[in-house]
Amino acid sequence: MTRADERAPVSILDYLRRGTTFLRDRGSETARLDAEVLLADLLDRPRIALYTAFEEPLERAHVDAFRERLVRRGRGEPVAYLTGHRDFHTRTFAVTPAVLIPRPETEHVLEAALGVLESDRAARVVDVGTGSGCLAVSIAAERPAATVVATDVSRAALAVAAANARTHGVEGRVAFATLDMLGAVRERSVDVVVSNPPYIARGDAASLPRDVRDFEPAGALFSPGDPRDVYRALVDGAARALRPGGSLIVEVGHDQRAAVESLFRERFAKVDVTPDLAGIDRVIHGR
Ligand SMILES: C[S@@+](CC[C@H](N)C(=O)[O-])C[C@H]1O[C@@H](n2cnc3c(N)ncnc32)[C@H](O)[C@@H]1O
Numbered sequence: 284m285t286r287a288d289e290r291a292p293v294s295i296l297d298y299l300r301r302g303t304t305f306l307r308d309r310g311s312e313t314a315r316l317d318a319e320v321l322l323a324d325l326l327d328r329p330r331i332a333l334y335t336a337f338e339e340p341l342e343r344a345h346v347d348a349f350r351e352r353l354v355r356r357g358r359g360e361p362v363a364y365l366t367g368h369r370d371f372h373t374r375t376f377a378v379t380p381a382v383l384i385p386r387p388e389t390e391h392v393l394e395a396a397l398g399v400l401e402s403d404r405a406a407r408v409v410d411v412g413t414g415s416g417c418l419a420v421s422i423a424a425e426r427p428a429a430t431v432v433a434t435d436v437s438r439a440a441l442a443v444a445a446a447n448a449r450t451h452g453v454e455g456r457v458a459f460a461t462l463d464m465l466g467a468v469r470e471r472s473v474d475v476v477v478s479n480p481p482y483i484a485r486g487d488a489a490s491l492p493r494d495v496r497d498f499e500p501a502g503a504l505f506s507p508g509d510p511r512d513v514y515r516a517l518v519d520g521a522a523r524a525l526r527p528g529g530s531l532i533v534e535v536g537h538d539q540r541a542a543v544e545s546l547f548r549e550r551f552a553k554v555d556v557t558p559d560l561a562g563i564d565r566v567i568h569g570r
Contacts, residue, residue: 296337309357324366381439383503385417411478416444423453434462465520479534540564
């Protein structure tokens with residue numbers, strides 16, 4: 284322990300060190316990063332700006348707010364629910380406990396969709412289970428000629444997604460619908476269906492990290508029965524809703540590639556599988 288750790292904390296660096304120790308002791312594997320993100324957000328500065336402000340004192344109000352955040356994070360609450368936002372691809376999305384926190388793996392679904400959507404050609408896209416709207420809003424923002432229908436069974440999630448569409452200026456081209464899967468979507472009316480559905484089996488709940496299991500919405504994580512039934516509903520629904528030549532692009536769990544790929548091969552002429560950055564087969568694309 285250094286002298287700086289023994290005296291009462293004063294500076295930003297003091298509080299970051301204390302916060303890091305506090306979170307590490309409570310099991311965070313990303314304690315320093317968590318502390319930096321929580322404090323930078325409170326100070327409304329980019330995280331990197333903390334590094335040139337280490338010696339600045341921290342105001343009383345910020346100290347109290349930082350402590351409260353550390354306590355909540357120490358109990359497992361995800362950083363993104365504490366700050367209220369998370370970056371996805373090139374944008375920042377508001378998140379609340381009503382929505383899944385967008386994951387980097389899902390950016391591969393977005394990339395696959397952008398790969399089939401031309402910039403200047405009108406296209407109709409459906410995002411099944413939109414959550415924060417990270418896929419629907421990113422697609423609309425990146426492809427100005429596209430219109431998107433974002434569906435979810437959670438009205439609270441749709442409200443978050445609608446707010447994100449407004450923030451990113453695409454509310455005129457993203458419609459929101461409370462729908463079960465592709466329920467009421469007209470036959471042969473859609474060019475691309477994307478989905479990151481709830482794909483974890485209830486029986487696997489115990490193997491999830493506490494931050495996920497205890498804080499993210501169960502309806503976003505767990506499939507109601509066998510996860511394959513969720514993909515079957517998507518494949519059957521998409522086969523009906525897609526125009527000839529259309530695409531269904533889905534995210535799958537780490538061990539689901541074989542099962543989902545075989546469902547796709549029953550219905551689609553061409554099936555591609557894309558791994559995520561960890562090398563896990565993550566995205567299945569049928570055309
Ligand atoms: C894994 S989250 C994905 C959220 C977001 N697309 C993302 O990638 O971050 C799944 C979402 O599907 C929604 N959902 C669950 N069952 C559904 C169903 N039968 N039809 C439509 N959406 C559903 C959940 O409410 C949740 O918002």
